[in-house]
Structure formats: C-alpha cells, structure tokens
Amino acid sequence: AAVLTLAIIIGLVLLNLIVQQFSPQVDLTQNKLFSLSEQTLKVLEEIKSPVTIYGLWEPGKETKQVKEVLDKYTARNKNIRLEVVDPDKNPGFVAKYDKEKKGIEKGSLIVEGEKGFKLIPQIDLYEINWMNFQNPEITGFSIEKRVTGALLYVTSGVTPVIYDVIGHREKPLFDLQLKPIIERENFTYKQLNLLQSDVPEDAGLLVINTPKQDLSPGEADRIRAYLEKGGRLLVMADFQSSDFPNLKNLLASYGVAFDFGVVVEMNKNFNMGNPFHVIPELTLHDIVRPLKENNQPVVLQFAQGIKTLDLKRRSVEVEPLLTSSKDSFLRVDLNNNSPTLTDSDKKGPITLAVAVKEPLENQEGKETRLVLIGSGTLLEPLGLFGQIQGNFDLFMNSITWLQDRPETLSVRSKSLITLPMNLSGLQVIIFGVLFTAVIPLALFGAGLVVWLKRRHL
Numbered sequence: 001a002a003v004l005t006l007a008i009i010i011g012l013v014l015l016n017l018i019v020q021q022f023s024p025q026v027d028l029t030q031n032k033l034f035s036l037s038e039q040t041l042k043v044l045e046e047i048k049s050p051v052t053i054y055g056l057w058e059p060g061k062e063t064k065q066v067k068e069v070l071d072k073y074t075a076r077n078k079n080i081r082l083e084v085v086d087p088d089k090n091p092g093f094v095a096k097y098d099k100e101k102k103g104i105e106k107g108s109l110i111v112e113g114e115k116g117f118k119l120i121p122q123i124d125l126y127e128i129n130w131m132n133f134q135n136p137e138i139t140g141f142s143i144e145k146r147v148t149g150a151l152l153y154v155t156s157g158v159t160p161v162i163y164d165v166i167g168h169r170e171k172p173l174f175d176l177q178l179k180p181i182i183e184r185e186n187f188t189y190k191q192l193n194l195l196q197s198d199v200p201e202d203a204g205l206l207v208i209n210t211p212k213q214d215l216s217p218g219e220a221d222r223i224r225a226y227l228e229k230g231g232r233l234l235v236m237a238d239f240q241s242s243d244f245p246n247l248k249n250l251l252a253s254y255g256v257a258f259d260f261g262v263v264v265e266m267n268k269n270f271n272m273g274n275p276f277h278v279i280p281e282l283t284l285h286d287i288v289r290p291l292k293e294n295n296q297p298v299v300l301q302f303a304q305g306i307k308t309l310d311l312k313r314r315s316v317e318v319e320p321l322l323t324s325s326k327d328s329f330l331r332v333d334l335n336n337n338s339p340t341l342t343d344s345d346k347k348g349p350i351t352l353a354v355a356v357k358e359p360l361e362n363q364e365g366k367e368t369r370l371v372l373i374g375s376g377t378l379l380e381p382l383g384l385f386g387q388i389q390g391n392f393d394l395f396m397n398s399i400t401w402l403q404d405r406p407e408t409l410s411v412r413s414k415s416l417i418t419l420p421m422n423l424s425g426l427q428v429i430i431f432g433v434l435f436t437a438v439i440p441l442a443l444f445g446a447g448l449v450v451w452l453k454r455r456h457l
Helices: 002-022 038-046 064-076 090-095 145-156 180-182 217-228 244-251 289-293 389-402 425-455
Strands: 053-054 082-083 110-113 118-121 126-131 138-139 159-167 189-194 203-209 230-237 257-260 260-266 306-307 317-323 327-330 353-358 367-373
Touching: 038 064, 038 145, 053 064, 053 145, 053 306, 064 082, 064 145, 090 159, 110 145, 118 145, 180 189, 203 217, 203 389, 217 230, 217 244, 230 389, 244 257, 257 367, 306 353, 317 367, 353 389, 367 389
Parallel strands: 053 082, 159 189, 159 203, 203 230, 230 367
Antiparallel strands: 053 110, 110 118, 126 138, 257 306, 260 327, 317 353, 353 367
C-alpha cells in the first residue's frame, strides 16, 4: 500500500510538471480576448527578420492582459522576442525612442525591427469611453490591433496615404478626432482640395465624408481619372447629398447610386429602440465578415439606401455589405409622417452599404475599388451609447480592403461590452416553453420513474 501510494504521488507530480511545461490554455472569453486572430497568425508567418518588443514597466509589475497577449506573439514566431525595460532605471534607453521629447509613460510598448520602430503608448492598448471624463471606462482591448499594426510597419516601412477630400462643407476626419487614430493604424492622413490640385501620385485612397455641396465638374473629372488608373474611393453620405449631379454621375460610371430617402426599421431586433437607428444585417464580404464573426453590431442613424443601376459595365462587380430587414422600408417623401409603410415608400430589405471593384484592362492584378456607405453620421457618437465600436471597425475595414491589406482586416479591438441577445418572437416562445415546461417536466418525469422503481424494490 505504501509503494502504491508513493507511485501515485510521483505520478501526480510528473503529470503536474508536464502540464506546466506545455501550459495548455483555452480562451473561453466571448470575444476571444486572449487569442490571436487568423490574420495576425498570417502576419507572424511572414516575419523572417528579428523584431524586439520592449515592455516599459518594472519587472513583475506588468499588466496581466498585455503580457499574456505578447507571450502569444513570441510563442508563435521565434524571431520575435519580448524584453522588459524599467524606464526609471534606464532613462537613456527610453530617451532615444522619445523623438518628440514628450516623455513615454510606463506600460507603453516599443516595437523595433529592421525598418524602424513604432511606439505604442499605454493608453492606445485600450478602448476607452470618455463620455464621463471624470471616470473614463475601459470598453475593450486594442493590444493585438496595435502590436500587429506595428509589426507590419517595422518589417515593411510602408504607410499608405489617405486623402480627406474637403471644400464641399464635408465633415473632415480631422474634425472628428480621427487623424491620430488613423495614423496609429499605419496610415498617413492628409487633406486634399481638388479645386487647387490634382490627386497626388502618392494617394492610397480618397475619402469623401458627408458632403453638403456637389463636386465641381473639374473635381469629378480628376477623381474619375484617378479611379481609371486603379484608384480607391470611400464615400459616406446621407440623404442630404443625393441631389448632387456631378457626384451622382461619377458613381453611376461604376454602376451604383445613392437611393434618396431615410430607412425606417420596424423590426425591433434590428433597431436601437428608434426606427431611424438601424442595426443592419451583415453579409459575408471580407469587410464585414470579421464584425459578423465577433458579433460586433453596426448602427446607422438616418441611413439612406444604395442601389445598383441596371446600366453598368459587365466588368464592374457590386457586392452589398449592409442591409436592413424585410420589415423595413425607405421613406422617400420626407414630409410624410406616417409611422407605417405607405404607397410612396420602398419596401425593404434596403441595401445600406456596398463594395465595388473593377479590374483594369491589360493590367494583371490591378483594379479600381469603391466603398459606399449610406450614412453621414457613421463616425459620430450615438447619444448615450457614445462611439459605436462596430461603426469604427466598419470604417477601418473599408479602408483596409480598399488598400488591399487583408492581413489587418480581422485585427480589431476586442470589446468588453456585452450586448443583449436579440430574439425573434418565435424564438422567445420556443425558449420560454423549453425552459419553463419541457426541461422541468423532463426532470420531474425522470424523478417519478426513479421513485416508482425504488418503491417496488
């Protein structure tokens, strides 16, 4: 008995050592907070040169979530190593990375490779809701998004340029405080007035956000010439911009147009309690698939429709991204205050966003791409809900797709917000009957059978 007991103890000790050696872990969090996305794994497979991630914190006092995610990177690629540097004991080391002489706070990361380095301030590792400025709330983790973006930069050194078209009373991305966010995603942000110059040669893509005036014929011609050479264009507009003939003709040359009106969503499972605040259904296109897989909702305020024209070139491919439910309709007569569908309305589902692409003739692999989103307030806060993370991810995924950067499409912030489950009326009835009748009756029946059998023993 003593020998058997000793053998069992030794076996348990050996099993414990083996388990510790392999460190098996399962990420059971809803949004896979501690798992690397498929796209990040593809990026890691391509890294062949040494990369060092410096964690600026006192050894043993790191943030647990940050350390766990960084360990995933070093475990997947031996060319990546993590080195902890205490900034208080090594001020000279930190100073050489502080190019702007503003200081680098503890908890920040420095990613250094053969093409340069990228500083990730500690605050950029989190998504923060600043609605209550006195008590800001952490709503998500951006660790993977920032680190993967930094790895792409330090191994390639490439930063595409986004030109924000101005001069038509648009809402510039700069005014929406998006310039630093865009630059953190390894893009360069610039503004462009097409009345003063042509589209620059370094333009990665053009963004037109909620114009209140039409393009001039000359501006439309410059954008068309840019697109014909394989350019990229993102247009976000509401019903106020539908009567712009020059913009309309430009988009019509690629077989699409904004469909004037305001979408009214009558299905409560697809609105935010307000029929004008639509939670659209997501398709399986590359732009929105990551949002669908992560249950990340998009909310469009006072959205308008987008239609595919009957007359378009066969080479032009138009794919929907967002659609309203079959219970929705497009209110064309804005003076109509009826709460229900009328004869002048267009019955849903309504397409709310599309992706367009057309290959260039005699140029292998090159193509023109456009994304149209029927919402002029996509990037603005939604009342008490603040900035909708899904909206921002839709915007960034659109830019990424337009730039042919599939390796970062799925690398978005991991939200900590848990949204209520949307159930249809039929689902409510089914689950109600299941949990209040079927399961209790099954348990009662099983107990009754056991009792009867025991009674006759």
